Amino acid sequence: MGKNKLLASRKSIAPTITTLLSVILAFAVSGIVVALLGFNPVKAFYYIASGAFGNKNNIAETLVKTATFGFCGLSYAVAFRCGIFNIGTEGQMFMGALFSVFAATSIQLPAGLHMIVAVLAGALGGMLWGMLAAWLKVQFGASEVITTVMLNYVAIYFVSYMVTGPMKAPGASTPTTAITAETANLPVILSGTRLHLGFILLIVSLIAYKIFMWHTPRGYQMRVVGANPNAAAYSGINANQNIFLSLALSGGFGGIAGACEILGVQHKLIQSFSNNYGYTGIAVGLLGSCLPIGIFLSAVLFAALQSGGNNLQMFMQVPSAVMFIIQGFVVIFVVTDIFGGFRKLFALKTAITGMTASKSDPPIASAGERKVE
């Protein structure tokens, strides 16, 4: 099956190798596209790499984006583990950013406490948006694939209304909210750069995700619902409850991604504050097989493409939109398991050497295959 790749259940290095091969192939194909358009692909990748990792500031910028993308990837992953396709991270990010900017601009609290409140407000905003999709699914059987996509647009237009209307900063010439209070901002953790506390928060969240999903009964239940809804039902696991929780958590992480952008990077909310970051989260989660370390590494990869892409545009006049091409190919090659043959070879080897035990069996059922009763 094509899903074998992202659902790789063997604890072997084979999935990692085939994933790496897929990424390399995606870069190669993108390089061919860049060459066909008349640019030097080797030079292009050099500028992407130097833009992403060339000096301290570039590395910091890459890690800044890693925080945002990592939370978006977590958002996709936590729902996916429960067999839910959350395509709505983008909208949950917008709602999170809205709640977060509200907390950061309209209330006064001491430093530190204010920041915690603003981040939690962001999580709450995303969580409510995720729970709305969960409610529609559990109560009315509405496919979350359709509702989350549609809710993205509702959220984007709602934010557009809020920043052009009720929350518009007085006297601002373009639609934007007021600047967030200094007390609410995520502090810089590497002086001279924009690297903010959100990055540490991501590391902590990834560890928490690992513990919750693989070392608690609730996490186990969620994975059973994702892996086999029928088995879950027979063993008395309440699927609806778990779906609700997974979408709430998923939305919460999306909301924190929005809060990071607001409190750590942009310090105000504008209509176009997210450049499809939520959709990038799908790629991050998939490429990382929805595993904590995988999510982190793929967030770094996409963050590097983002910050490197700007460099590319500056020095070679190659549009930074090339990043989207690479991203698209990465997802397609990884999901379609283009190197499946290699994987089988490795799986065979590991089977012989007896390395097949795994604690991390990802879900087998896809959203389309399951029905909540």
Next chain:
Amino acid sequence: MAQNAWEYFVTTDLRISTPILFAVLGLLFMERSGVVCVGAEGFMLIGALCGVIGSSMTGSAFLGAIFAMVITALSSLFFSYATITRRGNQVVIGAAFNFLGIGLTTTVSRVYFGVNVNPPKVDLFDSFLGLPIPVYIALLLVPAVYVILFKTEVGLRIRSVGENPRAADTVGINVNRVRYGTIFTGALFLGMGGAFLSLGLVGYFTENMVAGRGFIALAAVVFGKYTPFLSLLAVLIFGAGDTLQYMLQATANPIPYQFILMIPYILSIVAVSGFVGKVNVPAASGRPYIKE
């Protein structure tokens, strides 16, 4: 005056509904055969760009549209290969196609047309009775698609593949070949929708110009219960909201335009939640077929 306002309302509604209507008709083929195409947005972008390129190369909007349809359909083969042959998840691959669409069209248009120049003059669609000719073609295609899907054997095959691929297979229908066909056909329509956007509505290509219309088309298909006539109605209702917003912008408007723009999305959520009667989502929707 009132007469003029009505005329303006109807023609504007038809005009802005047409690109979405083409997309909806294409999506109907795909969705009815059990293929979810979240990548409609990306395909339309490819169509929009290729329409302008084709028109500027040949000097004819008609040939530009043909070019757009062919290129979009050819690129859909990659989508088919990934989702049908390799059985990759359709939703995820579709989302990836949206990325590819944005990335490729933005890059190619900057290379082809350059940056910071006036949009090139290209041949646009001719009009008849005040509306570009493809508007009429799209409307005529609605009953045509209805007949194909519901009154012909080909349509029966397509629907059976979407409802029960196993049964279809047992009676000798090649499930994957049917889906390759519906995706190819659907992409022709999506490409035309994109080409109408650039050559019929706007007159040139701008980055990310599809701006959510692919998703509105998906919403219209769901709200239209996967049937051509109801989907046409859905498209016109969505378009009417948009038209009203344009008309009200001139006057003191009590409803912020953003809320009007939300309507299609909210209505499709309402529809898929079963508040307007049962929506018959094809049973095999989104599932790759594994022959045993």
